[in-house]
Amino acid sequence: MDEFKRFNFNLSFDRQKIAQVPEHLQIQRSLGFLREIGKIDPILKHWFLCADSRNKGLEHEVLLDEASFVREVQSWKDEDFAINDMSFVLWNGISDPLKGGLSLKYHARHRGSLPTGLEFSDAGTLVRCLQNPRQGLVELISTALEFWPEIAWGVVAPNAYYRRQRTFADRQTVGWIGYCPQPLSAQDFPQVDELRPTPAQGSIIVTCPGVMDEGNAQHLQKIATTDAKLVELGLLPMRH
Template sequence: MNLLEQHRDQAATPKGAFEFHLQRIKAIVDFIATKDETLGGNWYLAGDTQQDALQYEVFANGAASKAAIDVLKAEYGHGKKIDRPKVIGIWNGRQTDGATAIMSLMIDTGVISNNIELSLDEKANGLSRLGNYKSVAEVVAKVAELYRSLYVTFGPRAYQDQQVFDDRLGVSWMLYLPHALAPAQVPEARDLIPVMRDGKQQGTIIVSVTDEVFDVNNLEHVKAANDIEIRLADQDLLPRFVDL
């Protein structure tokens, strides 16, 4: 399963603010750890080899570690590299099937949006490591609230080949949009979950399947997501990638 989102940081956020970005992503790491114990414990900076990828812990004593910040500064924090887009990869250090998790943060992207991707190696029993759809939606909402996301999607990566529009977002298992949506607008959705901020609805999570984990090999699941995409596009509510 994959979670993907895009957001825009405030213009005042300095380039190369590695501590800021790692500290913010820690809130997501801590939250998903409550859903599955294999997502807890130590997370590490990604490396070219397995040995490299277990060398630097990303967090220490409840904060971004000095070692990880120093490594990122050495790689990106000087000369012309400070102004260029940067990718920070972290992983949970687990190497057994169904336990690996990788997060990728793209920052300092300039005119385009920053993004986060979480890739979860799923268990073989057909269950999601993050739980049922309501539990997964809590993770999606947490990301949307923390980053004021332009969108958040969650579902199998392979669904990208089965979505309706090549130039627009796909719904997959669930899609967060920063709009308050009513059931009459998306009657094909199995659930619409409001995401709140400061007592006001900042967006909606649109869920395509509620009784089981979304499966790209299940034609009914794919059709449910496709139907929602068509409905949203007809109302100009499904963003094009070029507009993000």
Template structure:
């Protein structure tokens, strides 16, 4: 079973503690509607046993309290938070972390959600209908430059995201302010995401880096997005 994660990035944007708390509440509430695996959350700690002793309700008031703690502040007005869904199975299927409130290049505003690889959650979540809602949740919460569902083995895409650049995944959101999405290969599904931007879906079945047709489709799609100025060329 392949591991996927959903990631969003957004440019430097200083925001108040209250705004960051409201955005975090929106994210967790929307994720809770995507699948039952996101119905409960725990603060991350140094061990599973300790973390399971730290359940929390992801409310605006809770995040205001969290952001007052030193452990969740990277700098003045910059907040970092890690959460876990409490699954006992091996793997990181329920982990989420984010950094927000930063206008400094030293701290990238980002949010990373590790998607389940354990059954039965993986079969429920790793589908286009559910992942579409996961992307929508992250977009509504953070108003990012981009969002992508990335296979863990896609090292090039992961590096782009970690460097703060937009990247292409199984599902990809492109904010409207970045430009218009050009015509893409006919197999690729393109749809508006409300009034915020465009969602690109490479395949209706689960994307696989082991499938040559999927890899070729991703390559051709990316080439068109690079030509349109929506993706940076891959570094050689």
């Protein structure tokens, strides 16, 4: 893949459910998640605190210095935070996104305008640098679901599609790879490339066989048909 292409990778929390998870448990889950995804690919193995300079940022690798991670979580606290609200931003120590540079954002907030969920930005790095992007992205979603049953929706899609081309502008979309917290029947979605049940009774949907191209009419049709069926079933949530 010669040209860097921006992708959206977002796993959204149910605000009411994540608000019931104590902060200390969210911290434990986050550290466990970071350990597990390090087994997927080397670019996901090391995570550092964000700082004013690269060298300063590399001083604290959170899996080797968990106290620094707790301090990072506490540094996000403000007067608007509820008791279990939690946020952090980490990076993988690689500066160049063309070589695997990546950051991870986590926001679990009961109220306010800030979105809740887990986001890799820019996920185009994952698509470009993972040895098998499709498999790696599905593994990332599956791993997150093991730690956060409060995930209410997931989507991986090119930014251009996610922002401007979705069939229902006021709703979520499955994009290229999506997660629905409900069990789905393969008979209802014959057009998708893969429908994978999850242990928590949800479904991971892979719409396109290769990397999604928002300029490919067949890809767009597959996603549009899938989103329309989810609307028909009452399973495609509104955007927040």
